[in-house]
Amino acid sequence: MKRTETAAATAEAIADAPCGTKVRVRDRIFETACNLFYSQGIRSVGVDAIANEAGTNKMSFYRSFSSKDELVAEYLRDSERQFWEWWDYVVAAYPNDPRRQCEALFETQINNPCDKNMRGCAMANAAVEIREEDHPALAVVRSHKSAIRDRFRQLAREMKAHEPDVLGDALMLLMNGSIQSRLIFPGDCGPAVNVARVVKTLIDAHIGERCPAKKR
Amino acid sequence: MKRTETAAATAEAIADAPCGTKVRVRDRIFETACNLFYSQGIRSVGVDAIANEAGTNKMSFYRSFSSKDELVAEYLRDSERQFWEWWDYVVAAYPNDPRRQCEALFETQINNPCDKNMRGCAMANAAVEIREEDHPALAVVRSHKSAIRDRFRQLAREMKAHEPDVLGDALMLLMNGSIQSRLIFPGDCGPAVNVARVVKTLIDAHIGERCPAKKR
DNA sequence: AGGGTATGTGACCGGTCAGTAACTTATCAC
DNA sequence: GTGATAAGTTACTGACCGGTCACATACCCT
Numbered sequence: 001m002k003r004t005e006t007a008a009a010t011a012e013a014i015a016d017a018p019c020g021t022k023v024r025v026r027d028r029i030f031e032t033a034c035n036l037f038y039s040q041g042i043r044s045v046g047v048d049a050i051a052n053e054a055g056t057n058k059m060s061f062y063r064s065f066s067s068k069d070e071l072v073a074e075y076l077r078d079s080e081r082q083f084w085e086w087w088d089y090v091v092a093a094y095p096n097d098p099r100r101q102c103e104a105l106f107e108t109q110i111n112n113p114c115d116k117n118m119r120g121c122a123m124a125n126a127a128v129e130i131r132e133e134d135h136p137a138l139a140v141v142r143s144h145k146s147a148i149r150d151r152f153r154q155l156a157r158e159m160k161a162h163e164p165d166v167l168g169d170a171l172m173l174l175m176n177g178s179i180q181s182r183l184i185f186p187g188d189c190g191p192a193v194n195v196a197r198v199v200k201t202l203i204d205a206h207i208g209e210r211c212p213a214k215k216r
Numbered sequence: 217m218k219r220t221e222t223a224a225a226t227a228e229a230i231a232d233a234p235c236g237t238k239v240r241v242r243d244r245i246f247e248t249a250c251n252l253f254y255s256q257g258i259r260s261v262g263v264d265a266i267a268n269e270a271g272t273n274k275m276s277f278y279r280s281f282s283s284k285d286e287l288v289a290e291y292l293r294d295s296e297r298q299f300w301e302w303w304d305y306v307v308a309a310y311p312n313d314p315r316r317q318c319e320a321l322f323e324t325q326i327n328n329p330c331d332k333n334m335r336g337c338a339m340a341n342a343a344v345e346i347r348e349e350d351h352p353a354l355a356v357v358r359s360h361k362s363a364i365r366d367r368f369r370q371l372a373r374e375m376k377a378h379e380p381d382v383l384g385d386a387l388m389l390l391m392n393g394s395i396q397s398r399l400i401f402p403g404d405c406g407p408a409v410n411v412a413r414v415v416k417t418l419i420d421a422h423i424g425e426r427c428p429a430k431k432r
Numbered sequence: 433a434g435g436g437t438a439t440g441t442g443a444c445c446g447g448t449c450a451g452t453a454a455c456t457t458a459t460c461a462c
Numbered sequence: 463g464t465g466a467t468a469a470g471t472t473a474c475t476g477a478c479c480g481g482t483c484a485c486a487t488a489c490c491c492t
Contacts, residue, residue, distance in 0.1 A: 025469065043259055044347050046449055060469055062451065120344065127400050128336065128344040131257050145400045149407050169407035170414040176396055177389030184343050184361045191365050191385035198386040201421045202414070241439065262479055274481080276439060284480065 026064035028054045034075050038122055042072055042129045072126070073136040079122040080144045087151070098158035099203055102171065106196045109178065120183035124176065148172055161206040170202060242280035244270045250291050254338055258288055258345045288342070289352040295338040296360045303367070314374035315419055318387065322412045325394065336399030340392065364388055377422040386418060 032054035036045045047068055051061045065071045090108050094100035119125070123141045130137055152175075153168030161167040178192035185191070248270035252261045263284050267277045281287045306324050310316035335341070339357045346353055368391075369384030377383040394408035401407070 041344070041347050043345075047451080048449075057470060057472095058451080059453095059471075063469080068450065124396060124400065125344045128257070128341045129259075131260050141400060145397075145406075163410075163413075166410045166413055169410055170390070172407045173390050173393030173397065173411060173414075174386070175393075177391075177393030180340060180392055180396055181361075181389065184340065184357060190361075191388045194379075194382045194385055195389060197382060198389075198418070202418060205417045205421045263481085264479075273440060273442090275441080275483090278481065279439080 025054070025056055025060050029056065029061055029064055030071070030074070030078075033071055034078060037072065037075050038079075039117055039119060042075075042126060069136055072130075073140055076123060076126055076137050076140040076144075080140065083144070098155050099207075102152075102155050102159070102203065103196065103199060106175065106178075106199045109175065118182040118186075121176065121179045124180060125183075148175075156206070159203065159207055161203075163206065167202065167206045171199065174199060174202075241270075241272055241276050245272065245277055245280055246287070246290070246294075249287055250294060253288065253291050254295075255333060255335060258291075258342060285352055288346075289356055292339060292342055292353050292356040292360075296356065299360070314371050315423075318371050318375070318419065319412065319415060322391065322394075322415045325391065334398040334402075337392065337395045340396060341399075364391075372422070375419065375423055377419075379422065383418065383422040387415065390415060390418075 029050060033045075033050045036050055036053060047061055048058055051058045065074075086108075087105065090104050091101045094104060123144055126137055127141045132138075149169065149172050152171045153165050156164035156168040156171070159167075174195055178189070178195045181190040181192045245266060249261070249266045252266055252269060263277050264274055267274045281290075302324075303321065306320050307317045310320060339360055342353055343357045348354075365385065365388050368387045369381050372380035372384040372387070375383070390411055394405075394411045397406040397408045
């Protein structure tokens, strides 16, 4: 009832693409699937539900995607692409200033999507939901997280941190922890509210002259 | 086949309780369920599988538990109990030394369970897997995470941190991030390897005299 | 011995879900 | 217009899963 109405509306909206040409079913399905996977989870969203919400049917789904598993993998690949797009955009605002770049990453990450439909990290959630070790999506998750780790360490190196790997890893932990905490503390950001200040403090402690050595 | 053999073996092992008396079916089921839920996930473990692995059957399951959902909630409550047990044990080693307590929490957390069957935080994983807003387990997760946040802030206050809430939240993010990273970087600890050192640095920056003010 | 309680067994119900088959209907290019 | 290609429709299979029923059996306490 109401479901189909909104579904039709959504499909309509997506169908009328920017240039006026009709969007191929495949793309409608894919976009719908990404939204549903993120907001409802991978396992709890069935193929039928996706096709329905995209204003089409299961048969068309299987004409575009070989299996649900493959679609899930593609969903994560897209999520990865978006992530780096966001990252590069934020970083580009402060060329040759790795410290500001890093801080900006945390500031925008906190300010921007502090809305209700924040459901944590698509990658991490997938890693939780998928248990089959050979699922094509798992490889995407692992390589993505490794890449993030590398980028943070690289950033720390550019900041001339005393221990770039330690700082880089710490930044990654803070970011993952922040995103995750949004899943459990819905609405507000939970313990992630002040992460940007913590990052500054942490960077301070890792660059420049050391503080008057505290013995311990 | 192989499954049933190990199942029987496990059931046998659990059945022979320490004192020699037979363990009630309920307890066998519960322990089995906890292990399976943690290692395989909640949604992918069916009641049949649990009963089987516990060396019994579905009917006995439903004689002990009103529903799977209730069992899941109980599983999380038990996980919570174990968590605080661990916390209190670690903390008790350094009475009246909140800083050492805090550091110890991170040290043991890293050293102890760096084994293969680390699958992240049972609570966080449940929050990902469970989408029904009224699921009894969700309340357990939320209250537990809030409690942890409070404890970390309390610890920061006892450390006489300049901004106890900021430090407390940061510690929580680091811990959540560390545990989560173990799910994605199996085997080694991933970016969590050096978290204990980061914690020390962070505490240093939040207590005692401030460093010669860096202007920014 | 006997009765109550705990447990085991197998069949079953209703529902969901991934994936397939066969057929029909639009759409578009030429 | 015609033919190819994309998309919609309906119905189906086989597997799984949560939960229930009726009945049989083991165990323990008195």
